[in-house]
Each structure stands twice: as C-alpha cells, then as structure tokens.
Amino acid sequence: MCWRQEKKIAVLGCGTVGIATSRLLQESGCEVTIYTKDVPPNVTSNLATGTWSPASRVCDKKIARPEFKDTWEQATRFSFRRFQFLLGMNDIACWAEEYGVFKQAPVYTPGAGGEDFEIDGLLPERVRLEKKEHPFKADHVTRRTNIMFNIPTYLRHQLQDFTMFGGKVKIQEIKKVEDIDALPEKVVVNCMGLGAKPVFNDEELTPISGQLSCLIPQGDVNYKLYTQGANFIARKDGIYIGSNGIVGNWDTTPSREQTEKTVGILMKLMEEMRG
Ligand SMILES: Cc1cc2nc3c(=O)[nH]c(=O)nc-3n(C[C@H](O)[C@H](O)[C@H](O)COP(=O)(O)OP(=O)(O)OC[C@H]3O[C@@H](n4cnc5c(N)ncnc54)[C@H](O)[C@@H]3O)c2cc1C
Known part of the structure; x- marks a missing residue:
C-alpha cells in the first residue's frame, strides 16, 4: 500500500x-x-x-545527488510562499534589514555556512552601500532585506x-x-x-554547535548585522548575539569567553560608528 x-x-x-x-x-x-x-x-x-536561511549548511555540494538542487529549490520556493502568510500576524515573522559589515569583501567557505545553493528572485538583491550611505567604519558594507522569525x-x-x-x-x-x-x-x-x-x-549525522547570547531589546535596534567573528539579530524577545559554529561538537555548555569575544567585537564596531 x-x-x-x-x-x-x-x-x-x-x-x-x-x-x-x-x-x-x-x-x-x-x-x-x-x-x-x-x-x-x-x-x-x-x-x-x-533568520530565513534555506541554503545555510543544507547539504555539502560535493555529496549532493544531482536531483537534490531541484528538490531543495522546490522546497525553498514553497516555504518562502508559506512564510508570506505569516507576515503581519502578531510579529511571528517580519521583514528586517540585514547588514554585512566588513573591512574587505568576505570570502565564503562553501559548505561551512556559506551558500552552496542559491535561488534568484525570492529576496531583494543584496546591495553594496557607498560610504556616505552607511555609518560604519568599514569599506565593504552590504544590505539586504530578509525574513526574520x-x-x-x-x-x-x-x-x-x-x-x-x-x-x-x-x-x-x-x-x-x-x-x-x-x-x-x-x-x-x-x-x-x-x-x-x-x-x-x-x-x-554530525552536530554543529552554536552559542547565542541575549541582550535586552533596544527600541532603535531593529535590524540584523554580521561582521567578522560576530553577528546579532534584533528580535522582539531580545538582541541575540552569535557567530560560532563548531562542527562535530556535542557539548552545549555555554562559554563566557565566547560571549565576551562576540560582545567585544560588536561593541568596537558600534563605538566606531559615525554619529
Ligand atoms: C545557535 C543556533 C542558531 C541557529 N540559527 C538558525 C537560523 O537563524 N535559521 C535556521 O534556519 N536555522 C538555524 N539554526 C538551526 C536550527 O535551529 C535547526 O536546524 C533546527 O532547529 C532543527 O530543528 P529540528 O526540528 O530538526 O530539531 P529539534 O529542534 O532538535 O527537534 C527535535 C525534536 O525531536 C525530539 N527528540 C529527539 N530525540 C528524541 C528521542 N530519542 N525520542 C523522542 N523524541 C526525540 C526532541 O525532543 C525535539 O522535540 C540554528 C541553530 C543554532 C544552534
């Protein structure tokens, strides 16, 4: 049957x-x-x-079967469509600005969180910002609008x-x-x-551990930002700071050192912002 x-x-x-x-x-x-x-x-x-990140670590391109890309693309288009129906409903999901802030153009490592698979036309294009368009002390700044949960x-x-x-x-x-x-x-x-x-x-089956640290929400921080060694996303329940992804790690004990490192990177970035 x-x-x-x-x-x-x-x-x-x-x-x-x-x-x-x-x-x-x-x-x-x-x-x-x-x-x-x-x-x-x-x-x-x-x-x-x-973050809506359907390509992130979804499958190692080297071992993906030929039909995987099609299956993944169908699933991604389907999920994107479904998530549209959650927008505007009690803050379950919303559009948010996502900034990439780097001293120079970042080099992504395929399979380690970089995007091995991509689809054009779903999200607005990521755009590179001119120096006068952003307040960061960095030469390579991009912005994209993405769905956040x-x-x-x-x-x-x-x-x-x-x-x-x-x-x-x-x-x-x-x-x-x-x-x-x-x-x-x-x-x-x-x-x-x-x-x-x-x-x-x-x-x-291999775990990839990641640690998040949470700050109390701040009214004017309503975006996501990632930079070398740290990122944060501003949700309703807090500003979540993260960055690390340790392949093969089962240990979920929080590391204070990791929190201090990511908070330190973001503090420096904020202090260097033009007022
Ligand atoms: C720090 C961090 C940040 C992340 N950020 C993102 C992000 O922004 N976007 C994104 O898409 N993904 C993100 N991920 C990945 C995402 O969290 C996982 O891919 C996702 O939660 C996996 O969901 P799941 O339902 O498969 O597993 P789980 O949430 O682990 O659910 C597994 C379920 O199975 C049950 N279960 C397990 N073993 C048994 C058992 N033996 N018997 C009965 N029940 C069992 C558990 O109790 C649980 O209910 C992040 C992960 C981490 C760690």
Missing part, C-alpha cells in the same frame, strides 16, 4: 521540523500524533537565531495550529528502533533532529 493512503501518521519530534511536517500532513487530510521527548521551549529549534511566537503559533486541527502530542522517548515498531501508526516520519543519531546508529 502506498503511504499516501495511510491517514494515521506518527511524527517523531516536536521541533520546528516535526511541527511543520505535521501541519502539512494535516493539510493533506492526515491524523497526526507527535511522539516526542521534549516540546518547545526545550528543543534546539527554540535556540535558533531566526520571532522564534518563541513562531513555535507557539505552529503548535497551536497543530492542536487546533486535532493533532495530539505524546511525551515519549524513542530509545531504539523497536520502540518505533511498537507505535500504533504504520507510517512514521522521523523529525528527531540530532536525537535520531543513537536510535538509528547513524554514523554520518
């Missing part, structure tokens, strides 16, 4: 991927139960910065829609493949993120 004929579906995991998958399944007429160890805010998705509001909205359409959430940890076999649903979608690694003994 084709899985599409099966109407009762189990989704494993209640992060952003699990909830979005469940909503789409509901829209196609399925009854969905989410089985999950944790729910927001205790999921990795609650710690994302909140207020993460707590977004996850709450998605979860509320899921339950409003009859979805159920059951707190249950999947420890081994047999636990999945024991579920009443015949079709199961894995959205456990990094939690899938031990369940499936997946040798390839």
Whole structure:
C-alpha cells in the first residue's frame, strides 16, 4: 500500500521540523500524533537565531545527488510562499534589514555556512552601500532585506495550529528502533533532529554547535548585522548575539569567553560608528 493512503501518521519530534511536517500532513487530510521527548521551549529549534536561511549548511555540494538542487529549490520556493502568510500576524515573522559589515569583501567557505545553493528572485538583491550611505567604519558594507522569525511566537503559533486541527502530542522517548515498531501508526516520519543519531546508529549525522547570547531589546535596534567573528539579530524577545559554529561538537555548555569575544567585537564596531 502506498503511504499516501495511510491517514494515521506518527511524527517523531516536536521541533520546528516535526511541527511543520505535521501541519502539512494535516493539510493533506492526515491524523497526526507527535511522539516526542521534549516540546518547545526545550528543543534546539527554540535556540535558533531566526533568520530565513534555506541554503545555510543544507547539504555539502560535493555529496549532493544531482536531483537534490531541484528538490531543495522546490522546497525553498514553497516555504518562502508559506512564510508570506505569516507576515503581519502578531510579529511571528517580519521583514528586517540585514547588514554585512566588513573591512574587505568576505570570502565564503562553501559548505561551512556559506551558500552552496542559491535561488534568484525570492529576496531583494543584496546591495553594496557607498560610504556616505552607511555609518560604519568599514569599506565593504552590504544590505539586504530578509525574513526574520520571532522564534518563541513562531513555535507557539505552529503548535497551536497543530492542536487546533486535532493533532495530539505524546511525551515519549524513542530509545531504539523497536520502540518505533511498537507505535500504533504504520507510517512514521522521523523529525528527531540530532536525537535520531543513537536510535538509528547513524554514523554520518554530525552536530554543529552554536552559542547565542541575549541582550535586552533596544527600541532603535531593529535590524540584523554580521561582521567578522560576530553577528546579532534584533528580535522582539531580545538582541541575540552569535557567530560560532563548531562542527562535530556535542557539548552545549555555554562559554563566557565566547560571549565576551562576540560582545567585544560588536561593541568596537558600534563605538566606531559615525554619529
Ligand atoms: C545557535 C543556533 C542558531 C541557529 N540559527 C538558525 C537560523 O537563524 N535559521 C535556521 O534556519 N536555522 C538555524 N539554526 C538551526 C536550527 O535551529 C535547526 O536546524 C533546527 O532547529 C532543527 O530543528 P529540528 O526540528 O530538526 O530539531 P529539534 O529542534 O532538535 O527537534 C527535535 C525534536 O525531536 C525530539 N527528540 C529527539 N530525540 C528524541 C528521542 N530519542 N525520542 C523522542 N523524541 C526525540 C526532541 O525532543 C525535539 O522535540 C540554528 C541553530 C543554532 C544552534
């Protein structure tokens, strides 16, 4: 039997991927139960910065199958369209200016957070600003408008829609493949993120850790900025400062040194701004 004929579906995991998958399944007429160890805010998705960045680390170009680009492009266009419907709705998502501020043109490393895959025509073009058009002490400044998500509001909205359409959430940890076999649903979608690694003994699944530090929101700081070694995004719930991405790191212990480093870089940049 084709899985599409099966109407009762189990989704494993209640992060952003699990909830979005469940909503789409509901829209196609399925009854969905989410089985999950944790729910927001205790999921990795609650710690994302909140930038719409569909190309970021999505797949290493060297190992992508030829059909991957098409699949990714279709998914990206679909998600972009869907996110348009959230704009203007209680600050779940909004357009925000995004500045890149560098002493010289940055060199992106493909596969390490650089954009291996790109689509023209969705977002406004990134434009290079003339010196008189920006206040930064830097020679290479760009600006682009991008979609930004207020993460707590977004996850709450998605979860509320899921339950409003009859979805159920059951707190249950999947420890081994047999636990999945024991579920009443015949079709199961894995959205456990990094939690899938031990369940499936997946040798390839690799974490990339990142640390965010949060400042109290400031009324006139309503944009995103990235520079060498640091970035920040101004959300409703705080100004989130980040930058690092350590491939293969499972340790989630916060590092004060990392926070001081990124805050220091941004403080210097702000102090050097022309008034
Ligand atoms: C600092 C930082 C900033 C980021 N910024 C961005 C950004 O701006 N834009 C962007 O697109 N992405 C960003 N990301 C990446 C993004 O956060 C992740 O790609 C995304 O959250 C993954 O979602 P997920 O639903 O797959 O996983 P998770 O949010 O980890 O959800 C996994 C779910 O599975 C459940 N689970 C796990 N194991 C089990 C188990 N054994 N049994 C039952 N349930 C289980 C968990 O409880 C959870 O509910 C960022 C990541 C970090 C760390």
